[in-house]
Amino acid sequence: MTYPDTYVDVLVIGAGPTGLGAAKRLNQLGEASWLLLDSSETPGGLASTDITREGFLYDVGGHVIFSHYKYFDDCLNEALPREDDWYTHQRISYVRCKNLWVPYPFQNNISMLPKDDQVSCMNGMIDAALEARVSNKKPQNFDEWIVRMMGEGIADLFMRPYNFKVWAVPTTKMQCEWLGERVAAPDLKTVTKNVILQKTAGNWGPNATFRFPAHGGTGGIWIAVADTLPKGNLRLGAKGTVERVDAESKTVTLKDGKTIGYGRLVSTMAVDSLAEKMGDKELVSLTKALFYSTTHVVGIGLRGVRPKNIGDKCWLYFPEDDCPFYRATIFSNYSPNNQPQASVKLPTIRRADGTEQNSHEPEEGPYWSLMMEISESSMKPINEERIIEDTIKGCINTSLISGDAEIVSTYHRRFDHGYPTPTLERDDALKQLLPKLQAKGIYSRGRFGSWKYEVGNQDHSFMLGVEAVDNILHGATELTLNYPDFVNSRANVERSLVEGKAVLSTFSAHQGAGKLGERA
Structure with missing residues (x-):
């Protein structure tokens, strides 16, 4: 028998939010030996932040901090405890449609549209309301849900084209069980009133108020969380790169050839990658039913004062085909440290319309930045060689920047696994995959470990790791994994930690009711 070089009770793969949540809980309880591995030198995973050579920061997509869990809040406040570690923002978001900025959520603010489009949307909403009163059949996919809730007018103008740009699959191929609090269902009476009075609806959703770190972008949060853990329990970079997982011998082989034995393994790598590293043909076959889209993040650093039409906006949605991106974030609005200080001198690379500068001598700022997200899949291919050029052109088309805007920095990064798509086939595959692995x-666990977008935010991901450890050590229920609607149905699910066990204060009232998975 060959013995591993190291043995731990619980081995954690991945130093993103899920892996750090598991490590944080293991360290807090102190009841098991543990080790955390990650192939990157810097913690953060899909919640990390890059910095360009010019000094512009860009997250791996549009991340902000809002929470359903007190335990999550407490851990972040421990890592970044000072008031000036954070900025708190009121979300200011719009949808670009018909050359107008329509306040988010679009379906509650059709009063801002041209009259013909208002009529089309209202007719669709009335038809949908009448159908909902008599129908005894639930929507069978996301497209049917959209039409049932909002009607054909809003479906055609916004929901179908926008969601295809996000997910890179048609809405007919997606389920609707994942929706929870993520899509606002319009109230017909309120929308009618706002159309007649030409008023807009107020802010909606769990991220109407959000926090953002003052320094280091979103990745700075997870670096700070990792810093609260003992360094000897973290193996990052080449020495933390996993080559093979042997489930029979409960051994992980690393890139340097060393082996680690474990009692239980918490894996946050994409489950399709995990199955490949296990060499398990049955599991690999099951993962073929899981679909994902690739995300491209494109950043543009600009000199000058941001335009008046941008102002204090946070992020913006783009359903139309005059730009390749589905969302743009005014990343410089989140923190003044997301871009170089005004005193820094940078040369202008180009004007947005492609014309060259007369002089490339470095000049001072001020600076601001945009961060765009573009999806890709086999159903939605893109031209990666032109992605920066097409994005800049899209920014001009949508009035984010003018043609003479001075671009001082560009950024592009491709993330193969961007969004875990809630397709019609997903749940059947997961119901087989996850129990087989747990056996x-x-x-x-995690955004791609458990493949559930509805619990894929940073707070959800962190708690997936925490709850996995509680289940391993104490047999506690993994609420976030198994009951997404329940954890998402409250603005802040209160968690307390009593004698090393996770206790949900409102959970006992629902036990045995048989409706835990239904939206409250």
């Missing part, structure tokens, strides 16, 4: 002592 082998492997807890596959």
